[in-house]
Amino acid sequence: MENPCLYAGTIMKRLIRFLPLALALTTSLPGTASAVTLVMDYSKDTSGFFAPASDARTSLEQAATDLSNVLANGQLGALSNNVITGTASGTNAIATWNLGFTNPSNGGAETLSNPDAVPGFAADEIRIYVGWRNLTGSVLGQGGPGSAGASLGGGGSPSNWIAAVNAMDTASDVMMNRGGGPIIGTLNGNLTLGATTATYSLEFGSFVGNLWFDSDTDNDSITDSSGTLNSFWNLDLGLPSGGQSDLYSVALHELMHAIGFGTSQSWTSLPADPNISGGHLSTGVTGLRITDNVSQEAVMTPTITVGTRKSLTTTDLQYLGAIGFDVIPEPGTTALLGLLGLGLLRRRSR
Numbered sequence: 270m271e272n273p274c275l276y277a278g279t280i281m282k283r284l285i286r287f288l289p290l291a292l293a294l295t296t297s298l299p300g301t302a303s304a305v306t307l308v309m310d311y312s313k314d315t316s317g318f319f320a321p322a323s324d325a326r327t328s329l330e331q332a333a334t335d336l337s338n339v340l341a342n343g344q345l346g347a348l349s350n351n352v353i354t355g356t357a358s359g360t361n362a363i364a365t366w367n368l369g370f371t372n373p374s375n376g377g378a379e380t381l382s383n384p385d386a387v388p389g390f391a392a393d394e395i396r397i398y399v400g401w402r403n404l405t406g407s408v409l410g411q412g413g414p415g416s417a418g419a420s421l422g423g424g425g426s427p428s429n430w431i432a433a434v435n436a437m438d439t440a441s442d443v444m445m446n447r448g449g450g451p452i453i454g455t456l457n458g459n460l461t462l463g464a465t466t467a468t469y470s471l472e473f474g475s476f477v478g479n480l481w482f483d484s485d486t487d488n489d490s491i492t493d494s495s496g497t498l499n500s501f502w503n504l505d506l507g508l509p510s511g512g513q514s515d516l517y518s519v520a521l522h523e524l525m526h527a528i529g530f531g532t533s534q535s536w537t538s539l540p541a542d543p544n545i546s547g548g549h550l551s552t553g554v555t556g557l558r559i560t561d562n563v564s565q566e567a568v569m570t571p572t573i574t575v576g577t578r579k580s581l582t583t584t585d586l587q588y589l590g591a592i593g594f595d596v597i598p599e600p601g602t603t604a605l606l607g608l609l610g611l612g613l614l615r616r617r618s619r
């Protein structure tokens with residue numbers, strides 16, 4: 270189930286999709302940074318297209334750095350313990366958390382069963398698993414937040430059960446919401462001990478994400494040669510030429526989906542807003558580029574003109590703030606310049 274995300278151009282139109290959040294209730298960290306750090310994890314990339322010092326890797330890292338630099342430090346807590354216990358008069362309720370993500374090379378489900386173990390999640394650290402896959406049609410890339418699950422149990426006196434579960438729920442939210450940033454999702458349900466049933470609502474924040482880019486741009490079901498990729502994609506940090514899709518721009522867009530923009534419970538809880546359309550800002554919404562104060566269509570609208578680059582705008586930052594991030598510079602002078610026509614949104618195959 271995917272909500273299509275059009276990244277379209279006036280000449281060529283190309284598609285990006287973001288992944289909806291997958292919640293799983295299964296039966297079954299440190300350092301001081303100057304900002305929220307988006308760690309690109311290449312351990313699941315089997316393509317070789319993110320080789321060290323490659324243009325693609327350099328551009329992705331630059332997009333991650335530019336996004337990091339607008340997310341203030343000190344806002345996300347470390348994951349110091351994935352086993353959360355609530356106690357009431359000797360009765361215990363226990364949640365053992367795991368985190369999940371989609372393998373960026375083969376689409377398989379991956380689970381971090383002990384997410385507080387090495388390397389863990391330090392304060393202000395979000396890890397994004399990146400790679401390349403053969404995507405069909407005009408899809409350029411896909412990204413989204415990871416999932417989370419918890420194994421729940423406990424024991425003691427049924428008369429203290431509800432209090433114990435409530436204590437676990439409260440402690441879990443403190444740890445798993447990280448004290449800031451968006452709420453990615455919530456695990457809801459009931460836990461019964463003897464004849465007593467307690468309800469729980471366990472929230473979790475941004476720890477992991479995943480994204481991948483299209484490595485079959487000519488749609489022949491064969492992974493492209495590096496030469497083919499080089500002509501289709503603008504892989505380096507120089508501005509794209511006409512007809513090229515800009516990896517930096519797509520990376521920036523998908524990284525924002527990976528940390529909850531358009532993809533989190535906090536996003537879907539936002540009030541009705543004409544500047545929002547599904548998981549994106551509405552087509553034509555603009556902002557001021559934070560680098561030079563020039564008006565530009567926001568990164569998080571569904572469309573981009575092929576052959577151009579987008580950089581972060583004040584409007585993108587405003588909505589990062591709306592879903593819970595502490596953003597710098599503080600939005601507030603943002604100019605929402607309204608909607609343009611919808612003609613650009615029309616999809617066209619390449």
Ligand SMILES: [Zn+2]
Pocket residue numbers: 274275285286287522526549571
């Ligand atoms: Zn998108």
